[in-house]
Amino acid sequence: MDAYTSSELVSIFAMQGFAGVSLFSVLLLMALGLAIIFGQMGVINMAHGEFMAVGAYTTYFMATLTETYLPTLMPYYFVFAIVVAFFVSGALGYIAEFALIRHLYKRPLDTLLATWGLSLIMQQSFRSLFGAREVSPSLPDWLLGSYQPTDTIDIPLNGMFVLALTAAVTAAVYYLMYRSAWGLCVRATTQNRLMSGAVGINTKKIDRYTFALGCGIAGIAGAAFTTIASTGPTTGTLYIVDTFMVVVFGGAASLFGTIASAFSIAQAQSILEFFISGSMAKVYTLLALVLILMFKPEGLFASKIRR
Amino acid sequence: MSFVVEKLMGGKKGLTGFIILATLILVIFPVFLDSFRLNLVGKYLTYAFAAVSLVLLWGYGGILSLGQGIFFGLGGYGMAMFLKLEASSPENTTIQSTPGIPDFMDWNQITELPWFWVPFSSFTFTILAILVLPALFAYIIGAAMFKRRVGGVYFAIITQVIAVILTVLIVGQQGLTGGINGITDLRTLNGWDITSDNAKNIFYFVNCFLLLGVIVVSHYILNSKFGRILLAVQDKEDRVRFSGYDVANFKIFAFCFAAMISAIGGAMFTLQVGFMSPSFVGIVPSIEMVIFAAVGGRMSLIGAVYGTLLINFGKTIFSESFPELWLFLIGGLFITVVMLFPNGLAGLWNNHGHRITNRLRFMSKRYSKVAPLAVPRKLDDASE
Numbered sequence: 001m002d003a004y005t006s007s008e009l010v011s012i013f014a015m016q017g018f019a020g021v022s023l024f025s026v027l028l029l030m031a032l033g034l035a036i037i038f039g040q041m042g043v044i045n046m047a048h049g050e051f052m053a054v055g056a057y058t059t060y061f062m063a064t065l066t067e068t069y070l071p072t073l074m075p076y077y078f079v080f081a082i083v084v085a086f087f088v089s090g091a092l093g094y095i096a097e098f099a100l101i102r103h104l105y106k107r108p109l110d111t112l113l114a115t116w117g118l119s120l121i122m123q124q125s126f127r128s129l130f131g132a133r134e135v136s137p138s139l140p141d142w143l144l145g146s147y148q149p150t151d152t153i154d155i156p157l158n159g160m161f162v163l164a165l166t167a168a169v170t171a172a173v174y175y176l177m178y179r180s181a182w183g184l185c186v187r188a189t190t191q192n193r194l195m196s197g198a199v200g201i202n203t204k205k206i207d208r209y210t211f212a213l214g215c216g217i218a219g220i221a222g223a224a225f226t227t228i229a230s231t232g233p234t235t236g237t238l239y240i241v242d243t244f245m246v247v248v249f250g251g252a253a254s255l256f257g258t259i260a261s262a263f264s265i266a267q268a269q270s271i272l273e274f275f276i277s278g279s280m281a282k283v284y285t286l287l288a289l290v291l292i293l294m295f296k297p298e299g300l301f302a303s304k305i306r307r
Numbered sequence: 308m309s310f311v312v313e314k315l316m317g318g319k320k321g322l323t324g325f326i327i328l329a330t331l332i333l334v335i336f337p338v339f340l341d342s343f344r345l346n347l348v349g350k351y352l353t354y355a356f357a358a359v360s361l362v363l364l365w366g367y368g369g370i371l372s373l374g375q376g377i378f379f380g381l382g383g384y385g386m387a388m389f390l391k392l393e394a395s396s397p398e399n400t401t402i403q404s405t406p407g408i409p410d411f412m413d414w415n416q417i418t419e420l421p422w423f424w425v426p427f428s429s430f431t432f433t434i435l436a437i438l439v440l441p442a443l444f445a446y447i448i449g450a451a452m453f454k455r456r457v458g459g460v461y462f463a464i465i466t467q468v469i470a471v472i473l474t475v476l477i478v479g480q481q482g483l484t485g486g487i488n489g490i491t492d493l494r495t496l497n498g499w500d501i502t503s504d505n506a507k508n509i510f511y512f513v514n515c516f517l518l519l520g521v522i523v524v525s526h527y528i529l530n531s532k533f534g535r536i537l538l539a540v541q542d543k544e545d546r547v548r549f550s551g552y553d554v555a556n557f558k559i560f561a562f563c564f565a566a567m568i569s570a571i572g573g574a575m576f577t578l579q580v581g582f583m584s585p586s587f588v589g590i591v592p593s594i595e596m597v598i599f600a601a602v603g604g605r606m607s608l609i610g611a612v613y614g615t616l617l618i619n620f621g622k623t624i625f626s627e628s629f630p631e632l633w634l635f636l637i638g639g640l641f642i643t644v645v646m647l648f649p650n651g652l653a654g655l656w657n658n659h660g661h662r663i664t665n666r667l668r669f670m671s672k673r674y675s676k677v678a679p680l681a682v683p684r685k686l687d688d689a690s691e
Contacts, residue, residue, distance in 0.1 A: 044460055103646055108460050109371045110645045113601060116594055117641030124634035241471050241590065244464050279479030286472045290465055294451040297461060 011152035016274055022159035024266035025166035028259060029224055030239055031246035032173055033217035035258040038247050040177075040190050041210055043101055044112040047119035048243060049236025051215045054092060054122070055085035055222025056231035057130055063137030075140045078223075082165070085223035086216040093215025097208045105207075119236065126233040134232035143227050158227040165224050169217060174255060176213070186210050249289050251299030261300055265289070321526065324609045325519070332515045332612075342504045349511040349579045351619040352518055356572025358599035358611035359518070360565035363525050365597070366605035367534060368561045369541030370458065374466030375569045375596045377473055378441040380588030382570030384477075384484075385440065387583035388424060389433040390493035390501070391485075410492070415482030424483075430497060437574045438567055445566035446559060453555035453562075458544075467590055474589035489584025493577070502581060510579045517575065521568050522608050528564070529608075537561055569596075598637070602644050604653025613652055 030052065037045045045051075059081040066077040096118060104111045139158070147155045177183040188196040189203045189210075197203050225231070242265075250261030265285060272281035293299070336348050357375045365371045397407040405418045412420075426432045448469065452462055477484045485491070493501065500506060528534055539547045540554050548554050577583045586592065595618075603614020618637070625633040648654055 042460075044463070100642065100646070107649075109365075109463065110649065112371070112373075112460070112463060113594075113597060114642050114645040117638040117645070120634045120638035120641070124631065124638070127634075128631060237590070241468060245468060248461065248464055277479065279475050283472055283476050283479065286468055286475075290468055290472070293461075293465060294455070294457075297452075297455050297457040 007150075008152060011150065014153050015155070016270065018155050018159065020267045020270035021163060022156075023270055024263050025159075025163040026221075026225070026228065027242065027246050027266050028262040029162065029166045029169060029221040030218070030243045031250070031258050031262055032169060033214040033221065034243050034247050035250070035255065036173070036177070036217070037211055037214035038244070039254070039258070040186060041207065041214075042108060042190075043105070043211065044108060044115065045101075045214070046112055046115040046240060047096070047122060047236075048215075048218055049238070049240040050119045050122035050126075051089045051093060051218035051236075052222035052225065052239060053126060053231060053233070053236040054089045055219030056226050056235065057126060057135075057222075058085040058088045058219065059223040059226045060130070060135050060137045060231065063139075067138060074138075075142065078140050078143065081137075082220055082223045085219040087219075089219025089222070090212040090216030093218075094208055094212040096215070097211040101211060102204070102207060123233045123236070130233075132233060134230040134235075136230035137226050139227060161227060162224045165220070169220055170255075170259065173217065177255065182209075245286065245289055249293065249299055251301040254299075254301040257299060257301030264300075321609075325522065328522075328609050328612060329515075329519055332518075333512070337508075337511070342508065345511055346504075346507045346579065347623065348616070349507065349514050350576065351616055352511075352514050352612070353572045353576035353579055354596065354599060354619065355518055355612045355615040356521060356575070357569040357596040358603060358615045359521055359525060359608050360568040360572075361597055361600040362603075362605060362608050362611045363529065363568075364561050364565040365600065366607075367529055367541065368537045368558060370558055370562065371463045371597070372466045372562065372565065373463045373590065373593050373597065374470040375565070376588045376590075376593035377466070377470050378445065378566040378569035379573035379576070379592070379596070380473065380477075380583070380585070381441040381444065382437045382573030383577045383583040383587060384490065384573075385427065385433055385437040385570070386574040386577040387490035387493060388427040389430060390496060390577065391490050392420075392424065392428045393496070394492060394494045409485070409490070411485045411488070411490075412482055417482045421483050437570050441566040441570035442563040445563045449559040449562040450555075453558040456555070458558075467593070470589055470593050474585045477585040477588065485584075487585060489582055489586075491582040491584075493581050496578070501578060507579065510575065514575050514579060517571060518612065521571065522612075525568075525608050533557065533560070598641055600651075602640065602651050604651030604656075606650060607653030610651055610653030610656075617652070 033051070034045065034048050037043050037048065059078070062077055062081040062084060066073055070077075096115075100114055100118060101111060104114055143158050143161055145157055147157060147160065149155070175183075177186065185196070185201045185206050188199075188201060189206045193203050196206075222231070225235075229235075246262045246265060247258060249265065250257030250259070268288065269281050269285045272284055275281075276284075332348070332352065337345060340348065357379050360378075361372070361375060391409045395407065395409045400406045400408070400410065400413070403410065403413040405413055408417065408420050409424075427436070448466070452458075452465065457465070477489075478487045480486070495501060501510070529537070536547060536552060536557055540557060544554055573583070573587070576587065599615040599618055600611045601614070602618055603612065604610030621636070622633060625636060644651055650657070
């Protein structure tokens, strides 16, 4: 450590800290959709990563379209792409729920297998439509480059953008789930399906839209990812385990738990990455999570819902 | 004789199924397939060990493990470490800067055999390790989870995470494990060349006998009181607990036994195919093993073998001729099986097979009214 001056140390700390915050926003964005689908509905959606990939490919598609036909609009397309990604993934999720998931609510382990089958089909569709190579959309200029408060600190703009987007989506999810009439219906259905039906909630419709919402948020996450990494047909599988870990560790059905768990996992991993190799940092983080979950199976913030 | 039929084979029908399977893999395949194809079938049969273990664990116990690849991998790596040490004797590796250690260690500037490799130079230890270590590992995981009544979905996710951890560890620690390429270039087993066609054929038959043996033992376990309690746990765990049974111990045993079976499969895989790599440890192979069991029929030990063979034959044929269709097909098949035929091939046979057998009996003029031999279990109640 002697080699660093104190100002350099501050810079390293700031940048490393931001790397952790950036990872946190990525994990949280990924997990929000699953927290709704798995946490609220109890559906193990193994195709969640693929719904993210749908969002990413939608963004890529929009970028190519804009570049070819409306090059003047390039600076603005990304905002539209996020909205379109939300609706495309959401619509696919709606169809998946209607065709597949709703028949399996009483067999949670079978949902896991069926959605795995779905994820295989989606992966091959990506490969057939967009090719096996990884793609990334050309980003608008305002997402490139970095913000430099001092000479030595370098904070990437795309990371800040994802952070802001995550904050916005989290706030929206909070409002929708906990402050709106619709969210009340969703939570009521989770807690007691029969009684909810008895008081006039159309539980089947609620299921369908909840699942679609979760998938739509996955689509937003996918769109945001295109600013950080490229997208391939198997991108979704890379994220799915991390995403599940965030939700399980946070305690299902707890938005605050999901936020806290994404934050602690991200910080643990990025701090460890500074000392040891990336793969070992991941091993230790996951190992710690498994150990904690063995002692505290209900996660950080237990839900009050009877299992 | 009745002991053999009732306990080891699962009744007369089970005996027929067992004999048909044994004839198929021991006589028909070796007679009609060339050496290359037979070796391929041998590879599939090693996966069947994991599928059979999942029938026991998931079909009967209701415990879905998405980490059978862990144990398959542990068994396979155990055997591979032994073979690799034999292949890297000081005489064979004189060109290395440190002779006597596996080549990938030498490439990664490791100068001394790591401590956990040392005991694998003994064949006895290796065999013991293949049987005991995975079971021990399963015991630790199982005891930690089942004693705290973690089950179902959470167990599935945690086993999956452990599979990821192991894969990342193997890939990341290239110098100690061979990394993403795995442990390759295995040549001899106690001085006997294992790469020849002759050796592969012998391994094929060893494989068959071990698999049939595993099926017999599993039948015995499932037909015993243990098997009935395991089934009861799946249906109404609380009632079994209130009847005074320690449910966790039954689950732990099932998990350990399943781990051991998968590890045998992994070790045989290394012998049959001649290498071991992390691509047989992670999430994808683990879930594929569940697919084998699901397609074959989650309640049927013999069905699991057919499921494994069918899927892998399909995979080989399709990825040779229409690689782009394969994932659509397997994904679609998987959804269909889960949604429409939750009991897989075995369920179809139990529901409709008696028509065929009835007709056969009618033709041989010994027709008698045959009731359906096994009623498919209703899966809707299994979750709660």
